[in-house]
Amino acid sequence: MTTVAGTDPAPGVRADLAVAGILTELDTGTGRGVIVDSPPGAGKSTLVVRATGHLTAAGHQLMIVAQTNEQVDDLTDRIAREHPELPLGRLHSSTVALPERVARHPQVSGSTRIQALRHLPVVLSTAKKWSYVSPDTCEPWQWAIVDEAYQMRSDALLATAPLFDGPDARVLLVGDPGQLDPFSTVETDRWRGLSWDPLLNAVDVTLSHSPDLARHQLPVSWRLPANAAPLVQESFYPYYPFESGTGPGDRRLSFATFPHQTSHVDDVLSRAANSGWGYLELEARHTLDHDPEVAEALAATAARLLERGALTDGSLLVEDRIAIGAARTLQVNAVRRALAERGLSRITVDTANRLQGREFDVTLVWHPLSGRRDLSAFHLEAGRLCVLLSRHRYACIVVARAGIRDVLDRHPTTRPVHLDVKPKFPDGWRAHQSTMAHLERAEHRIKAI
Numbered sequence: 001m002t003t004v005a006g007t008d009p010a011p012g013v014r015a016d017l018a019v020a021g022i023l024t025e026l027d028t029g030t031g032r033g034v035i036v037d038s039p040p041g042a043g044k045s046t047l048v049v050r051a052t053g054h055l056t057a058a059g060h061q062l063m064i065v066a067q068t069n070e071q072v073d074d075l076t077d078r079i080a081r082e083h084p085e086l087p088l089g090r091l092h093s094s095t096v097a098l099p100e101r102v103a104r105h106p107q108v109s110g111s112t113r114i115q116a117l118r119h120l121p122v123v124l125s126t127a128k129k130w131s132y133v134s135p136d137t138c139e140p141w142q143w144a145i146v147d148e149a150y151q152m153r154s155d156a157l158l159a160t161a162p163l164f165d166g167p168d169a170r171v172l173l174v175g176d177p178g179q180l181d182p183f184s185t186v187e188t189d190r191w192r193g194l195s196w197d198p199l200l201n202a203v204d205v206t207l208s209h210s211p212d213l214a215r216h217q218l219p220v221s222w223r224l225p226a227n228a229a230p231l232v233q234e235s236f237y238p239y240y241p242f243e244s245g246t247g248p249g250d251r252r253l254s255f256a257t258f259p260h261q262t263s264h265v266d267d268v269l270s271r272a273a274n275s276g277w278g279y280l281e282l283e284a285r286h287t288l289d290h291d292p293e294v295a296e297a298l299a300a301t302a303a304r305l306l307e308r309g310a311l312t313d314g315s316l317l318v319e320d321r322i323a324i325g326a327a328r329t330l331q332v333n334a335v336r337r338a339l340a341e342r343g344l345s346r347i348t349v350d351t352a353n354r355l356q357g358r359e360f361d362v363t364l365v366w367h368p369l370s371g372r373r374d375l376s377a378f379h380l381e382a383g384r385l386c387v388l389l390s391r392h393r394y395a396c397i398v399v400a401r402a403g404i405r406d407v408l409d410r411h412p413t414t415r416p417v418h419l420d421v422k423p424k425f426p427d428g429w430r431a432h433q434s435t436m437a438h439l440e441r442a443e444h445r446i447k448a449i
Helices: 011-028 044-057 069-082 127-131 154-164 202-209 229-236 264-275 292-307 329-340 382-388 404-410 428-439
Strands: 033-037 062-066 088-091 108-111 122-126 143-147 170-175 214-217 253-255 277-282 310-312 322-326 348-351 360-366 392-401 445-448
Touching: 011 033, 011 044, 011 214, 033 202, 044 062, 044 069, 044 143, 044 170, 062 069, 062 127, 062 154, 069 088, 069 122, 122 127, 127 154, 143 154, 154 202, 170 202, 229 382, 229 428, 253 264, 264 277, 264 292, 264 392, 264 445, 277 292, 277 428, 292 322, 292 329, 292 360, 292 392, 310 360, 322 329, 329 348, 382 428, 404 428
Parallel strands: 033 170, 033 214, 062 122, 062 143, 088 108, 088 122, 143 170, 277 392, 277 445, 322 348, 322 360, 360 392
Antiparallel strands: 253 310
């Protein structure tokens, strides 16, 4: 890896140097753990896989914690492929069957009992399953890796921490600080400002007790194209600068066919192909969360992508590589119905919560503030908008009703201030203003009015 004097290192060089520094920290650090902050698509899972191989090669046994069974199975599959000689344990509940991508690896052993797996170099499971393991039933681990640590609630960390407790125990916390915060369906105000607030994420609660932990950052997003990284970085990661791993023009969205007569949908597709962003703005109107016209516009746009033979760097775009994201489940259901009427069943349609961690070639977004006459903390959540706008590799198309900037101006943020609670930054109101200022540019916006 060489660089030319007087120039910045290439993105790949910067990423390799960052990972090398993290692995060195694992060997030489003297603190109780290491925190790694990562922007979308920067290789969190790749880092976990490399750290696993690095620590086990040094003779350490480790437990790996992720937040969902899907995440655990993906990690198990990736570690098994990268380290085919490394025995792995997959701890799971009695209601979970190992998927084929995990069961196909001969070195992976699955069990519902930790006693059957504790002797293995690596054991993986969800935070919830780990919380049922009593430290009295097995020897504690010296090393733990927590993946998607910003999605893990502090009460889940509290239930899991005794398994890697001890004077020499250390933890690697890897996560994306811009994603959705943990949530609860019950009121948690009684714990606000306390270091053991159960709604704190695993990183924040760890730092509240050990503020001197080493902290690193992955500097390159390999998912977001060059025309998307600046907007996402400025709006959601103002204190975590990163760049795209690709340069301008490295990724290209094009179409195999060109219509004789174009519609608003065709126009916004052209905007997205040229600039990476498309914003289809419908007529201003106050609506309920369920807005049939927005659902129809999203379905029509997705269908038109396929009808025109969209190409990603010359490869035909298929349904499985398209996603439509929304804030509410009823919006998701409305879009699914509109797609079903067109015979489209393999396009992923889901809420931001369920799209976290996933990646697609082209995404379409139902803007959370579309048709709103007022704003709530739910709709203003910066992490929700960040997830929706950062799943794509080629282009993102946002559909919304006109008037979002007006409602933002009428309802400045009124988030309450709590003692001993650090303010959330970027604030959701600021993040929405920043993204709308970008989307409303002429090279992105099409007014369907």
